Amino acid sequence: MNTINRKVPMATVSTNNEAPAYWSGVFAMTLCVFALIASEFMPVSLLTPMAVDLQVSEGMAGQGITISGAFAVLTSLSISWLARTLDRKLLLLALAGLMAVSGLIVGLAPDYQTYMVGRALIGVVIGGFWTMSAATAMRLVPAPQVPKALAIFNGGNALAIVIAAPLGSYLGSIIGWRGAFFCVVPVAAIALVWMLISLPPMPVEPRKPGAGNVFKLFKNRSVALGMVGCGAFFMGQFALFTYLRPFLETVTRVDVSTLSLILLVIGAAGFIGTLIIGRVLRRSLFQTLIVIPVLMALIALALIPFGHSIIVVAALLGFWGLLATAAPVGWWSWIAQAMPNNAEAGGGLMVAVIQLSIALGSTVGGMLFDSHGYQSTFVASAIVLLLGAAVTVLTSHATPSRTA
Numbered sequence: 001m002n003t004i005n006r007k008v009p010m011a012t013v014s015t016n017n018e019a020p021a022y023w024s025g026v027f028a029m030t031l032c033v034f035a036l037i038a039s040e041f042m043p044v045s046l047l048t049p050m051a052v053d054l055q056v057s058e059g060m061a062g063q064g065i066t067i068s069g070a071f072a073v074l075t076s077l078s079i080s081w082l083a084r085t086l087d088r089k090l091l092l093l094a095l096a097g098l099m100a101v102s103g104l105i106v107g108l109a110p111d112y113q114t115y116m117v118g119r120a121l122i123g124v125v126i127g128g129f130w131t132m133s134a135a136t137a138m139r140l141v142p143a144p145q146v147p148k149a150l151a152i153f154n155g156g157n158a159l160a161i162v163i164a165a166p167l168g169s170y171l172g173s174i175i176g177w178r179g180a181f182f183c184v185v186p187v188a189a190i191a192l193v194w195m196l197i198s199l200p201p202m203p204v205e206p207r208k209p210g211a212g213n214v215f216k217l218f219k220n221r222s223v224a225l226g227m228v229g230c231g232a233f234f235m236g237q238f239a240l241f242t243y244l245r246p247f248l249e250t251v252t253r254v255d256v257s258t259l260s261l262i263l264l265v266i267g268a269a270g271f272i273g274t275l276i277i278g279r280v281l282r283r284s285l286f287q288t289l290i291v292i293p294v295l296m297a298l299i300a301l302a303l304i305p306f307g308h309s310i311i312v313v314a315a316l317l318g319f320w321g322l323l324a325t326a327a328p329v330g331w332w333s334w335i336a337q338a339m340p341n342n343a344e345a346g347g348g349l350m351v352a353v354i355q356l357s358i359a360l361g362s363t364v365g366g367m368l369f370d371s372h373g374y375q376s377t378f379v380a381s382a383i384v385l386l387l388g389a390a391v392t393v394l395t396s397h398a399t400p401s402r403t404a
Contacts, residue, residue, distance in 0.1 A: 071120045079348055152274075222398040223338060239380055265318045266321035270325025270326070361384070
């Protein structure tokens with residue numbers, strides 16, 4: 001009897017009867033994450049030329065970031081429905097293609113409305129890709145290696161955060177802001193082809209009745225508490241992080257080159273954090289998720305008395321970057337452990353919580369910064385971070401050894 005050999009992506013097979021590990025697919029998705037995050041944050045350093053070219057204010061140009069966040073939330077809450085009907089590989093390839101289309105639309109935008117359409121599309125990719133990241137990692141590597149795979153994904157995230165703004169500014173000065181967005185297109189195309197080659201088929205799996213319903217997840221007390229703890233972490237983080245630049249310029253009084261160097265230190269430390277966090281999470285997930293916001297709260301408070309010292313501030317912010325970029329790996333690992341049979345819905349809910357928390361933290365932090373100064377913003381950040389740590393303690397007590 002003849003058999004037909006199908007070509008499948010190469011995988012590393014464990015000797016302990018574990019599922020094969022598709023590490024090439026993990027790295028292909030990491031490249032996609034890099035291009036995605038670079039696309040998301042590139043407008044930050046290009047607002048002025050974009051506003052002039054599109055004949056709008058810088059504030060209106062900045063709404064391109066807001067609309068991408070809004071569509072990320074909507075997509076994250078609805079993508080689990082598509083994941084129940086389509087092969088995840090096809091869905092990921094479609095999102096990578098949509099990212100390339102978004103770059104083309106933004107780069108060719110003749111007016112503000114077209115630009116906003118392109119930014120809305122990148123929001124769809126953000127919401128869809130991050131929602132499926134935990135569930136996809138669970139399909140690509142054995143369970144003990146999932147935190148490592150998620151850490152690699154976040155390594156691409158950290159690297160993009162490090163270079164997106166300065167690279168966008170540099171490219172914009174040489175080839176214009178449109179050219180800077182065009183540069184994302186070939187990277188997205190390479191990621192698409194790489195994923196096409198390296199990702200295995202990930203067909204739809206049978207689900208329990210009601211699986212995939214995002215809001216039903218709140219009936220699980222540990223999940224509800226975990227989402228609150230995660231949201232408090234991101235709210236506290238971005239209440240401070242969003243206003244680091246004015247703090248550094250007005251309090252620490254750094255020049256542009258020193259500011260860029262400090263931001264680079266934060267990003268580089270974050271990249272290192274994503275490389276080492278996987279080992280720490282395998283030892284103790286909840287202890288890590290509790291300790292990180294506590295340490296970040298202490299850093300936020302320490303910045304107030306030491307804000308005038310460049311050396312101390314740079315050291316504190318480097319440690320902040322190490323912790324802040326590593327923490328999301330922990331929360332995505334929690335999703336994989338807490339909801340192994342409903343990871344898309346859980347991931348979608350987490351993406352929505354994160355996006356809303358970032359927006360709320362930035363808004364509250366800005367209001368406090370304008371009305372009462374940076375001290376109030378940093379104190380508020382510390383309080384919210386400590387609240388997040390406290391809720392995470394409750395989550396750990398409410399979580400059974402194996403949550404479905």
